[in-house]
Amino acid sequence: MKNKINTFSQLNRKQKLQYIWDYYKIHIIVTAAIICILFSIIRTVHKNHDIDLYVAYVNIAADDSLLESIDDATGLNISNYTNLLITEDPASDNLEYAYASSMKLMSAISAGKLDIIVADSYGIEMAKNAGYLTNPKDYLESKNPALANKLENYYVEDESCVPYAIDLSYSNIFVQAGFSEHLYVGIVASEEVSPEVSDYLLSIN
Incomplete structure (x- = not known):
């Protein structure tokens, strides 16, 4: 874990973003999907409330x-x-x-x-x-x-x-x-x- 932290700190900004994407893309995609679903539900409820x-x-x-x-x-x-x-x-x-x-x-x-x-x-x-x-x-x-x-x-x-x-x-x-x-x-x-x-x-x- 310590070696990973040290390695990450030595990367430039672009490399850090690529590193995060490579290791956490599943988490990012799932989180984004959940946010989109929640936003859609909230928008639908709000729209229906105003009909x-x-x-x-x-x-x-x-x-x-x-x-x-x-x-x-x-x-x-x-x-x-x-x-x-x-x-x-x-x-x-x-x-x-x-x-x-x-x-x-x-x-x-x-x-x-x-x-x-x-x-x-x-x-x-x-x-x-x-x-x-x-x-x-x-x-x-x-x-x-x-x-x-x-x-x-x-x-x-x-x-x-x-x-x-x-x-x-x-x-x-x-x-x-x-x-x-x-x-x-x-x-x-x-x-x-x-x-x-x-x-x-x-x-x-």
Whole structure:
């Protein structure tokens, strides 16, 4: 040990660094990896803590331009689930991907990390049939009566005339995005739904 210390003290700076790397590189790599993992965990927790709203886009090509427009309009810190595909067509080439999307959607709802689902007619119908959605009219009447009245002509009702979604043709942002089909927004049926939902629906007008 004494000989190693003496040898080390006689090395120049570059040689000392090489010596440390040669003998302790495994320790250095492991320590660096642990630091990176801890930093990633802390960053994720901090980011999630600051999220105002979780939105899932189902069967919709929600590009960066659209998402940025919504962020700017709402002023909210929104976490988006994109590229979700829902289909039950057995002939579909994307059936496995659709299954994975369904699992992701269900997991997000179970974890209390989904507030809004934006989808095409098939996607929003699937969400309704799965019991994911609450009555948007009742929800808005309790949070923002003025907005509830404003959207009166845009509620989508089931066969019992109970609203389960909102037609997004009222939204300038989505209309200007130029989608070729009707889009709908549903509010997730959960006690943990963000109070920012009404702000989102109001701001995208």
